[in-house]
Amino acid sequence: FNKIEPIASRVPYMVTPGNHEFWYNFSAYKARFNMPGSDGMGEGGSGDSMFYKWAINAGSTAISFLACDSESIIDTANFAQFGSGQLDWMQTELANVPT
Numbered sequence: 642f643n644k645i646e647p648i649a650s651r652v653p654y655m656v657t658p659g660n661h662e663f664w665y666n667f668s669a670y671k672a673r674f675n676m677p678g679s680d681g682m683g684e685g686g687s688g689d690s691m692f693y694k695w696a697i698n699a700g701s702t703a704i705s706f707l708a709c710d711s712e713s714i715i716d717t718a719n720f721a722q723f724g725s726g727q728l729d730w731m732q733t734e735l736a737n738v739p740t
Contacts, residue, residue: 642673655708658691663712667691676708692727694734707734 642649655676662670677695692710696703710727 655695655706657708658710658712660712667712692730705734705738707731 656670656674657676658667658670671690674690676690677693692708694705694707696705698704709731
C-alpha cells in the first residue's frame with residue numbers, strides 16, 4: 642500500500658475481496674477497506690463491505706455500480722452463508738434498476 646499511497650490518498654477507488662483474502666477469513670480486507678454498504682463499515686450504498694452498490698450522478702444520468710465478491714461464495718462450511726445473501730441482494734438491486 643505504501644507504493645500506491647500518493648494516488649490512493651487523493652483518488653477514491655473501490656475494491657472487492659480476492660483469493661488471497663479467502664484463506665485468512667477476510668480479516669485483513671475488512672480491517673483495511675471500508676466500502677459502501679449497510680453494515681456500517683462504509684457510507685451509503687447497499688450490501689455489505691464484501692459486496693456492495695454505489696451510485697454517482699453524471700449530469701442527468703445516475704450510474705450504479707455493483708461490486709461482487711466471487712471468493713466467499715465458494716461452497717465451504719465456513720463461508721457458505723455469504724453466497725445466498727449476496728445473490729438475494731444482487732437480484733433485488735437489479736430488479737430495482739430503472740429501464
